Amino acid sequence: MALASVIGVGTTHYGALQSTFAELVIEAAKQALDDAGLGPDDIDAFYLGNYAGDSFIDQNHLAAYAASVIGLKGVPSSRLEGACASGSLALRQGILAIQSGMYKRVLVVGAEKMTSQPTARVTEILAQASNREWEANIGMTFPSVFGLIAQRHMYRYGTTREQIASVAVKNHAHALLNPHAHLHKNITIEDVCGCTSMVADPLNRYDCSLISDGASAMVLCAPDLAKEYQTNVVDIIGSGQASGPFELFMNEELTSFSASRQASQEAYEMANVQPMDINFAEVHDCFTMAEIIATEDLGFFKPGEGGIAALEGRTSLRGDIPINPSGGLKAKGHPIGSTGVGQGVEVVYQLRGQAGQRQVKESSIGLTQNLGGSGGTCTVHIYKRR
Amino acid sequence: MALASVIGVGTTHYGALQSTFAELVIEAAKQALDDAGLGPDDIDAFYLGNYAGDSFIDQNHLAAYAASVIGLKGVPSSRLEGACASGSLALRQGILAIQSGMYKRVLVVGAEKMTSQPTARVTEILAQASNREWEANIGMTFPSVFGLIAQRHMYRYGTTREQIASVAVKNHAHALLNPHAHLHKNITIEDVCGCTSMVADPLNRYDCSLISDGASAMVLCAPDLAKEYQTNVVDIIGSGQASGPFELFMNEELTSFSASRQASQEAYEMANVQPMDINFAEVHDCFTMAEIIATEDLGFFKPGEGGIAALEGRTSLRGDIPINPSGGLKAKGHPIGSTGVGQGVEVVYQLRGQAGQRQVKESSIGLTQNLGGSGGTCTVHIYKRR
Numbered sequence: 001m002a003l004a005s006v007i008g009v010g011t012t013h014y015g016a017l018q019s020t021f022a023e024l025v026i027e028a029a030k031q032a033l034d035d036a037g038l039g040p041d042d043i044d045a046f047y048l049g050n051y052a053g054d055s056f057i058d059q060n061h062l063a064a065y066a067a068s069v070i071g072l073k074g075v076p077s078s079r080l081e082g083a084c085a086s087g088s089l090a091l092r093q094g095i096l097a098i099q100s101g102m103y104k105r106v107l108v109v110g111a112e113k114m115t116s117q118p119t120a121r122v123t124e125i126l127a128q129a130s131n132r133e134w135e136a137n138i139g140m141t142f143p144s145v146f147g148l149i150a151q152r153h154m155y156r157y158g159t160t161r162e163q164i165a166s167v168a169v170k171n172h173a174h175a176l177l178n179p180h181a182h183l184h185k186n187i188t189i190e191d192v193c194g195c196t197s198m199v200a201d202p203l204n205r206y207d208c209s210l211i212s213d214g215a216s217a218m219v220l221c222a223p224d225l226a227k228e229y230q231t232n233v234v235d236i237i238g239s240g241q242a243s244g245p246f247e248l249f250m251n252e253e254l255t256s257f258s259a260s261r262q263a264s265q266e267a268y269e270m271a272n273v274q275p276m277d278i279n280f281a282e283v284h285d286c287f288t289m290a291e292i293i294a295t296e297d298l299g300f301f302k303p304g305e306g307g308i309a310a311l312e313g314r315t316s317l318r319g320d321i322p323i324n325p326s327g328g329l330k331a332k333g334h335p336i337g338s339t340g341v342g343q344g345v346e347v348v349y350q351l352r353g354q355a356g357q358r359q360v361k362e363s364s365i366g367l368t369q370n371l372g373g374s375g376g377t378c379t380v381h382i383y384k385r386r
Numbered sequence: 387m388a389l390a391s392v393i394g395v396g397t398t399h400y401g402a403l404q405s406t407f408a409e410l411v412i413e414a415a416k417q418a419l420d421d422a423g424l425g426p427d428d429i430d431a432f433y434l435g436n437y438a439g440d441s442f443i444d445q446n447h448l449a450a451y452a453a454s455v456i457g458l459k460g461v462p463s464s465r466l467e468g469a470c471a472s473g474s475l476a477l478r479q480g481i482l483a484i485q486s487g488m489y490k491r492v493l494v495v496g497a498e499k500m501t502s503q504p505t506a507r508v509t510e511i512l513a514q515a516s517n518r519e520w521e522a523n524i525g526m527t528f529p530s531v532f533g534l535i536a537q538r539h540m541y542r543y544g545t546t547r548e549q550i551a552s553v554a555v556k557n558h559a560h561a562l563l564n565p566h567a568h569l570h571k572n573i574t575i576e577d578v579c580g581c582t583s584m585v586a587d588p589l590n591r592y593d594c595s596l597i598s599d600g601a602s603a604m605v606l607c608a609p610d611l612a613k614e615y616q617t618n619v620v621d622i623i624g625s626g627q628a629s630g631p632f633e634l635f636m637n638e639e640l641t642s643f644s645a646s647r648q649a650s651q652e653a654y655e656m657a658n659v660q661p662m663d664i665n666f667a668e669v670h671d672c673f674t675m676a677e678i679i680a681t682e683d684l685g686f687f688k689p690g691e692g693g694i695a696a697l698e699g700r701t702s703l704r705g706d707i708p709i710n711p712s713g714g715l716k717a718k719g720h721p722i723g724s725t726g727v728g729q730g731v732e733v734v735y736q737l738r739g740q741a742g743q744r745q746v747k748e749s750s751i752g753l754t755q756n757l758g759g760s761g762g763t764c765t766v767h768i769y770k771r772r
Contacts (some may be wrong), residue, residue, distance in 0.1 A: 055440055068631070076478065096486040242460050376450035377450045
């Protein structure tokens with residue numbers, strides 16, 4: 001039984017863009033509304049995923065602002081923030097709103113304009129998603145969080161530098177086939193392992209996701225109405241959300257995120273599927289290491305075997321479980337509030353067979369996993385072609 | 387038919403407090419959980435209302451952070467932001483979550499720590515809730531927005547300075563009876579009208595709400611379960627949310643907020659009640675003028691008659707429709723993200739007969755109205771004693 005149906009999707013390109021926040025929101029929303037054959041007046045509720053518009057673009061009260069520029073007159077508008085999972089929190093609230101029976105047609109937009117700030121300031125703003133008092137203020141920004149996690153994974157499981165590098169190589173290769181992607185640059189394992197721009201040992205420049213601008217949008221509706229609007233319906237059949245320890249040091253083990261395990265368990269049970277039923281997934285590769293851990297936490301591979309699978313090509317477009325066919329946060333880009341919605345948009349393109357050169361093979365079920373902070377928030381959604 | 391039931395409430399004092407954000411959240415949440423006879427492990431979902439923690443206290447990803455300090459292990463946690471209506475947006479999502487059937491027991495907390503920043507910086511942060519490009523950056527901060535609105539109301543309806551002042555006098559008097567209130571200071575109409583600390587003509591220091599720290603919390607549950615936890619159940623029977631024009635100049639008329647009218651209409655219809663059925667209300671008096679307009683938009687008085695009613699004492703504790711028995715934003719205080727939840731907490735205290743010296747006369751139905759920006763967001767909730 002579907003929770004909600006996706007009847008429209010849209011996305012801007014991700015990248016360092018000239019467009020303002022408002023222009024990004026309008027472009028993504030208009031695409032999604034057009035795709036659903038709806039206008040702003042047909043929308044009953046609006047959810048915006050945004051991490052830190054007040055810091056990035058000096059504008060807050062962002063859902064009402066976005067609703068205004070989209071032309072959603074009177075429509076109840078709410079902004080969700082959950083660090084890098086802000087977009088998928090908005091999506092999940094949209095699903096709950098449909099499930100409540102109070103709304104029939106819901107617009108969800110994820111958006112972030114980041115490149116308006118210099119990189120050092122962006123790093124500071126992002127660090128506000130970790131514990132400022134006990135972590136960020138003593139220098140523990142997110143690259144160092146995931147550097148530590150990588151070190152521990154390598155120590156515990158024997159994960160190699162080459163295995164980690166293979167994630168970057170694959171996602172760059174996928175992004176080359178995605179016109180929406182921020183980066184279009186082919187790289188090799190040698191490029192990654194030989195890179196001298198160290199960020200946080202062992203992670204270098206090629207292991208880190210991008211600072212991007214972008215917006216993505218979805219129109220949801222009650223499952224029984226979907227066929228009225230869209231012939232190519234994709235249903236959301238599972239939705240899980242969980243919190244994990246807020247600080248890295250509160251985790252029992254650094255090589256797995258409890259929120260990711262819990263959220264996926266919830267989504268699998270709701271959808272009545274197993275990890276082996278998932279044909280492909282968009283996961284939260286804010287750093288290469290995070291993708292390896294995600295594929296383990298989601299049950300695609302056993303703990304410690306995610307790196308091996310990546311290097312063997314099992315997660316590439318022609319592998320047995322393609323991961324991040326879009327190019328992922330690593331190469332498609334990571335406009336924070338947009339990411340969680342953008343993952344869903346990619347899954348819908350794939351399930352509809354509209355993914356062009358990056359189309360995965362025949363598939364009916366896709367999954368998204370979106371992580372906030374160092375595992376403080378996680379959501380997992382499961383989509384099925386009707 | 388109730389949408390959700392309130393089985394626990396709690397609030398910190400509002401004021402310029404020594405407590406950290408975390409301490410405020412813990413205090414309010416613990417009170418509400420204790421009141422419901424529940425522990426953190428009994429909570430299925432958590433919603434936080436917060437406006438700008440990243441700017442005020444250099445910490446973002448605030449729902450997961452708050453969940454962590456409260457001890458809500460694994461509980462899905464989402465932050466809602468909607469300017470000064472952030473708290474009630476969180477409450478409304480909690481209601482939708484119950485209505486969706488996905489969760490049984492939901493904790494809602496509103497919280498803001500504002501006094502960590504100097505007043506000029508607070509004004510800047512608040513101005514991010516208006517259109518920065520076209521309003522705030524040319525000097526149109528919120529006091530000037532409501533100054534213009536007051537001027538227009540006086541011009542159009544003949545509303546007098548004394549009528550506007552009587553709102554401040556009444557709310558100060560109410561706050562004197564509320565141990566949680568920020569201000570405990572008796573004032574007269576002469577004090578207000580004679581005040582030389584002009585803020586935005588005609589509004590002076592006595593017409594403006596306060597910069598406060600504080601947190602308030604509610605535990606909601608599915609209506610059919612409420613009696614298991616609480617003998618003194620208060621049901622939420624109506625919930626409305628709407629957006630209005632984001633910029634002041636986009637309003638057809640400055641003397642009324644369309645979002646307030648639309649949200650109240652929705653809540654009245656859902657609850658199947660009329661304005662005349664409401665026994666008392668907590669409304670959004672960010673400025674004295676805003677309370678007068680709220681009482682008109684909610685249908686308690688005809689347009690232009692709110693000021694007359696206030697001066698006649700009809701909205702005081704012993705009047706026919708007490709407004710802001712708590713002291714309101716004006717004197718109880720206005721910790722932005724907390725306000726919308728705190729209004730609901732006050733209504734529950736009143737309906738339970740636990741409001742001490744500020745208890746309104748025998749009543750069964752109370753209403754809250756929470757406004758964001760210059761009317762860009764509004765929510766209205768209607769509560770009924772079971």
